[in-house]
Amino acid sequence: MTGSLIPHWIGGEADPGVAARSGDVFDPSTGAVSASVPFASAAEVDRAVQVAVSAFETWREVSLSRRAAIMFRFRELLVAHVDDLAAAITAEHGKVLSDAVGEVQRGIENVEFACGAPHLLKGAVSHQVSTGVDVSSLLQPLGVVAGISPFNFPAMVPLWMFPNAIVCGNTFVLKPSEKDPSASLLMAKLLQEAGLPDGVFNVVQGDKEAVDALLSHPGIQAVSFVGSTPIARHVYVTGTANGKRVQALGGAKNHMVVLPDADIDTAADAAVSAAFGSAGERCMAVSVVVAVGEVADPLVAAIAERAASVRVGPGAAADSEMGPLVTREHRDRVASYVPAAADGGARIVLDGRDQHFDGDGFYLGVSIIDDVTPDMGCYRDEIFGPVLSVLRVPDYDAALQLLRANPYGNGTAIFTRDGGAARRFVDEVPVGMVGVNVPVPVPVAAFSFGGWGDSLFGDTHMYGPEGLHFYTRSKVVTTRWPDPATSTVDLGFPQSR
Numbered sequence: 001m002t003g004s005l006i007p008h009w010i011g012g013e014a015d016p017g018v019a020a021r022s023g024d025v026f027d028p029s030t031g032a033v034s035a036s037v038p039f040a041s042a043a044e045v046d047r048a049v050q051v052a053v054s055a056f057e058t059w060r061e062v063s064l065s066r067r068a069a070i071m072f073r074f075r076e077l078l079v080a081h082v083d084d085l086a087a088a089i090t091a092e093h094g095k096v097l098s099d100a101v102g103e104v105q106r107g108i109e110n111v112e113f114a115c116g117a118p119h120l121l122k123g124a125v126s127h128q129v130s131t132g133v134d135v136s137s138l139l140q141p142l143g144v145v146a147g148i149s150p151f152n153f154p155a156m157v158p159l160w161m162f163p164n165a166i167v168c169g170n171t172f173v174l175k176p177s178e179k180d181p182s183a184s185l186l187m188a189k190l191l192q193e194a195g196l197p198d199g200v201f202n203v204v205q206g207d208k209e210a211v212d213a214l215l216s217h218p219g220i221q222a223v224s225f226v227g228s229t230p231i232a233r234h235v236y237v238t239g240t241a242n243g244k245r246v247q248a249l250g251g252a253k254n255h256m257v258v259l260p261d262a263d264i265d266t267a268a269d270a271a272v273s274a275a276f277g278s279a280g281e282r283c284m285a286v287s288v289v290v291a292v293g294e295v296a297d298p299l300v301a302a303i304a305e306r307a308a309s310v311r312v313g314p315g316a317a318a319d320s321e322m323g324p325l326v327t328r329e330h331r332d333r334v335a336s337y338v339p340a341a342a343d344g345g346a347r348i349v350l351d352g353r354d355q356h357f358d359g360d361g362f363y364l365g366v367s368i369i370d371d372v373t374p375d376m377g378c379y380r381d382e383i384f385g386p387v388l389s390v391l392r393v394p395d396y397d398a399a400l401q402l403l404r405a406n407p408y409g410n411g412t413a414i415f416t417r418d419g420g421a422a423r424r425f426v427d428e429v430p431v432g433m434v435g436v437n438v439p440v441p442v443p444v445a446a447f448s449f450g451g452w453g454d455s456l457f458g459d460t461h462m463y464g465p466e467g468l469h470f471y472t473r474s475k476v477v478t479t480r481w482p483d484p485a486t487s488t489v490d491l492g493f494p495q496s497r
């Protein structure tokens with residue numbers, strides 16, 4: 001083990017913790033260990049939660065305008081530090097710098113949304129519901145909220161969660177991915193510089209032990225989770241069994257349907273960027289192209305031509321278009337789908353294992369597998385790497401059947417020139433986010449984000465209006481005041497009006 005220790009952040013201070021266990025953090029471009037990260041025990045999680053519980057008592061009283069002002073300053077600091085954050089992300093995740101910058105920028109949009117809290121948290125009033133009776137509703141914070149995030153967006157996904165939670169008056173404990181924990185620390189320091197009181201935002205580093213401690217801790221009122229489907233299910237089942245509000249976003253298997261009338265060049269460009277951008281380690285990555293009718297041959301040829309020239313290299317190198325995968329084990333698992341598909345009768349158009357890379361970085365070239373059938377592992381599993389499967393179907397109904405039978409429902413896209421066909425697809429497909437001639441519907445802060453089926457456990461999507469709903473509870477107040485004209489003290493009101 002080499003390098004430094006990436007600490008927790010508790011009560012406004014970096015905290016190395018006392019954990020008996022820790023994990024290695026790698027530089028995926030070299031394969032070398034760059035740092036270690038402590039794995040919090042249940043006792044350390046408890047310490048962070050107690051700090052957040054105590055900070056809640058004062059933070060909930062802070063005015064909305066002051067909370068929003070802190071978010072405005074945080075936004076400015078994030079903008080000033082985009083490159084620092086991107087460099088930290090690339091160093092631990094491996095994605096190319098332009099992707100890392102894009103992730104921070106998408107995250108900043110959530111901070112901008114949270115800056116609107118004084119408007120967004122307005123309650124409602126019905127005047128004179130009954131004679132002399134008014135009814136109003138207030139939105140109040142829940143208390144301490146936990147966020148548990150995945151490795152693939154170490155800045156953006158936490159930013160989906162904590163700006164809205166905090167601006168609503170909650171305090172927060174973040175458990176980032178142990179694979180790339182540094183971005184969470186940078187953001188904690190920027191929040192402090194923006195004027196956030198200590199204890200409002202805390203980070204506990206760790207793995208399953210820390211997650212399970214959060215899920216059962218009586219001081220935690222709600223849990224936002226983003227990660228793979230099996231863990232999302234576990235978090236949802238355990239958190240709700242412990243009486244917590246839970247939103248748990250899971251994995252994905254996103255299909256891109258290409259109809260015979262589609263523009264082949266547009267569809268091929270989209271497939272390559274959506275399948276291989278960020279090495280396929282995106283929950284909105286396209287991992288299946290469904291080629292309808294005679295579009296298949298020219299489409300596969302156009303995708304293969306483009307994919308063959310994707311430049312794979314270190315994320316920090318200016319000419320790299322795709323970086324390494326996050327760990328060696330993940331790279332090897334992703335690569336294993338290619339020979340398994342060939343054994344099952346699929347046609348390997350491009351084999352990422354053929355590309356040679358010097359050194360020990362976790363690199364893999366891009367792969368395209370054609371003539372895939374729904375029973376193959378490369379179709380059934382979320383691969384989460386640069387492997388694109390192509391299924392050929394005779395018509396639109398067969399494409400729709402595939403999507404309807406798939407357990408995931410995160411994102412999908414259709415490519416066609418026919419507005420009626422696109423409209424019907426949008427209506428019929430059981431998926432939470434749909435692109436029309438757009439490969440990856442990009443997260444937009446004012447629209448909440450989430451899938452259907454096994455891609456979401458709970459009923460609340462992340463951030464935007466549904467995020468505010470998730471982080472608040474409403475209180476309905478019914479008020480009656482006697483008519484001042486009936487007062488026993490002369491207030492100067494006439495007897496009637």
Ligand code: NAD
Pocket residue numbers: 148149150151152153157175176177178206207208209211212226227228229231232234249250251252282283382384410450451455
């Ligand atoms: P993961 O499920 O392995 O880990 C997510 C979080 O859960 C991490 O903080 C991790 O420490 C923790 N965790 C891991 N195993 C656990 C266990 N057994 N018990 C309790 N906690 C555990 O996911 P990942 O590999 O970090 O991220 C990739 C996954 O996230 C992919 O499946 C991807 O589709 C998904 N994802 C989904 C969305 C979405 O919006 N739906 C967005 C980003 C990523």
